[in-house]
Amino acid sequence: MNILNYTEEHHEFRKRLQDYFAKEVTPYAAKWETDHIIPKEAWKKAGKAGFLCTSVSKEYGGIGGDFIYSAIVCEEMTKTFQTGLAMSLHSDVVVPYIDEYGSEELKKRFLPGCVSGDIVAAVAMTEPDAGSDLSSLTTTAVEDGDEIIISGSKTFISNGIHCDAVIVAAKDPAVENPYQAMSLYVVEDGTPGFTRGRHLDKMGWHSQDTAELFFNDCRIPKANLLGEKGYGFLMLMGKLQQERLVCAMGAVYGARQVIDGAVEYFKTTKDASGKPLSKYQAVQFALVEMETDVRIAETFIQKLIADHMEKADIKTETSMAKYWTTDLANRVSGRCLEMMEDFGMVEQNPMVQAWRDFRITSIFAGTNEIMKFIVAKLMQL
Template identity: 60%
Template sequence: MDILHYTEAHEAFRKRLRAFCEKEITPHVEEWEASHIVPKSAWKAMGAGGFLCTNAPAEYGGHGLDFLYSVIVAEELARTNHTGLAAPLHSDIVVPYIVSYGSEEIKKKYIPGCTSGDIITAVAMTEPDAGSDVAAMTTIAVEEGDEVVLNGSKTFITNGINADLVVVAAKDPAAENPHQAVSLYIVEDGTPGFTRGRHLEKMGFHSQDTAELFFTNCRIPRKNLLGEKNMGFVMLMEKLQQERLICAVMAQFAVEIMMEAVVGYCKGTKDTTGKPYSKHQAVNFQLVEMMTEAHIGRVFMEKLVADHMEGKNVVRETCMAKYWHTDLTQTISNQVLDLIGEEATAERSLILRGWRDLRVLPIFAGTNEIMKLVVGKMSGL
C-alpha cells in the first residue's frame, strides 16, 4: 500500500512542472552555474507558473494547497541537477515564518509577491561565530521609539544576493537568558544600513547566490517584528519539523537521481568482453545494496511526510531523517563516483556536480551532530 496518495490534480501539477523545468530551467543551468546566480526572471517564471508558495493560504495570495505539492516541487527541481533556484527554502522554510507569525498587514503586504516570484526571501541566522547555536549569535536589536535598530553580520545566507526580503534573527542585549533574547524581524532590500558583502565562492552549490549580510545601524519599523519579542528561539523550534523534513525530502530525491544515473550507466556500459558492468557480481551486489538503502529512505521519508500532513509532532523523527538521509547522500554519491570512475570526475559530468553539491547537506540547516544531540535529548538519553 502506498503511503502517500497523489491525486489526479497532484499528477497534473507534476506534469506541468516537469515540462516547465525542461523548458525554462534545465537549458540554462550551465549558464547559471558559471555565473553563480539564477536570474530573478527565473523566479518570476516559477511564480507565474504557480510553483511557489503552494502551501501559503489563498486568502493572503498563496495557493492554499497541501504539502504534497511542496514534495513534488522538491522532486522535480532535483531532476534539474542544480541548486540555484532554491524554491523549497523560499516557499517551505522562510515564507512559513511570515504566514505563522506575521501580522495581518505583513501577510497582505508580502505573501502575494512571494507567491508571484516578485519577492525572493532569505533567512539570516548563521553568523561568522555562531552557526547551529542560535543563542550564541551576536547580532543585536535595540528598540528606539517606533523603530528597531539592527547591528551585526550574517554569513552563508542562501539567496543572499537575490533576496528582496530577509527574515533576520537578532538578540535583545538587555535580556539575561540568551534563549529568551532572540527575535525575528523582516528587513527589506534597500533599507538604509542593510548591505551585502561577498558573493561567496563555494565547493558546490555554484548557481546558488550565497552571501554575507551586514546590518549597520539598520533602522526598521517595530511593526516588522514577527510574532512576539524575544520569542524567536521558540518560533525557530516550532518550524524545525518542516525545515528538517524538507532537507530529508531533498536528500532522498538527490539519492534517487544518483541511483538512476549509476544504474543506467552500469547496465549500458560493457567491459572488453561485451558483458555489462551490472552483470558482474561485485557491481550487481553493490547496486542492490544501494537500491535497498534508497528504498528504505523513501519509505521513511514518505511516512514522515504523511505524519507531518496529519499534524503529528514528529520533530524527533524529522531530526533523525535529516541526519540519516543527508548522510546517505554522502555514501551513495561516493559509491556512484567509484562505480563510474574517471568519466564521473570530469568537469562536464553531472555526477561530479551532484557529488560536490551534496557534500554540504550534513552541515547546513543544523549540522548532523546537532540533529543527534536533539534526538538524544528528546529520547531522554
C-alpha cells in the first residue's frame, strides 16, 4: 500500500523516466563508475528530456510539479546504481535556494539553465576545518562598492567539477555573531578568483564529481546575494528539512534495491545438492527481518513525503529519518554481502558498489550523530 496520491500524470512521468534511464543512463553506469566521473553532456540530456528541477514553475522552464515527481526521480535513480548524475541533489537540494530566495533577476538568469541542464548547480558549505558546525565557517564575503569579494576554500563539494553555478556560504568578518554574519551568494563558473582543486577520490560514489573549491579574492556582483544579507544561516536551516528527507528517500529506495536483489540471488543460487539457498531457514529469517525493516522505512518515508507536501513542520521526523534510514541501508547492504560469502566480495556484484555508496550517507547532510543531537534538543532533553 502506498499512501501517496499518485495521479495518471505521475505514472506517465515514471514510465518516461524509466525508458530514459534504460537508454541514456544504465548502459553507461559501469563506465562512469570506472571513469570516476560522468560526461557533462549527461546533465543536458536529462534536462532536455524534462527530468531536472520538476518543482520549478513553468515561468522559468519547469513543469511546476509537486514533490511526488521528485520522489519518483529519486526512486528510479537508485535502480541505475550510479551516483554521478545526482539529479536529486541538483533539483531538490541546491536549486530550491535560488527558486525560493533568489531575486527575480537571479531566477531568470539561473533557473531556466538549471531546468535544461545547461547549468549544473552545487552548494558549498563544508570547509577543511568546518563541517557540521556551520558557525565555524571561515570563508569571508566583504562588500566593495557594487561587488562582493569572497575569499576562502570549500571541500567535499558534490558536483564540484561540473558545476556552472555554486551557492557559497560566507561570513562578513565585521559581524561578530557567526550566525548573523553568514550570507549565501551565487558564484558562476569562470569568475576570476574562483578555481577548482582536486577531484577527490572516494571510497564510494565514484562517478560523482566531488571537489575542492577555492575563492581567491573572487569578485561577484552584489546582486548575486540570495535573500537578505545576514540571513544565510536561517536559509540553510530552512532547507534542511527537504535535504534530510531527500537523503532518507535515497537510503530507503536504495535499500529496497538491495533487498530485492538479495532475494532474487538466494532464490536462484543453489547449493551442491541443487537446493536453492532461499530454502534454508537461516537465510529465510535474515531476509524476512530485512524485508520487514525496509517496509517499515518505506511507510515512514511515504508519510513524511505527504506531510512535507502539506508544508508541515517535520524537522524532528526528517532528522530521525535521515539517521535511521541511512543506518538501515548500511546494515542491510552489509548483511546481504556477508550472507553471499565469496560473491559478496566481487565487483561484478552490484551490491558491493551499493555498500560502498551507502557509507557516505551516514555522514553527509549532517552526520547521524548530529541528527540525534538535533532530535534530542527538539525533544527538550
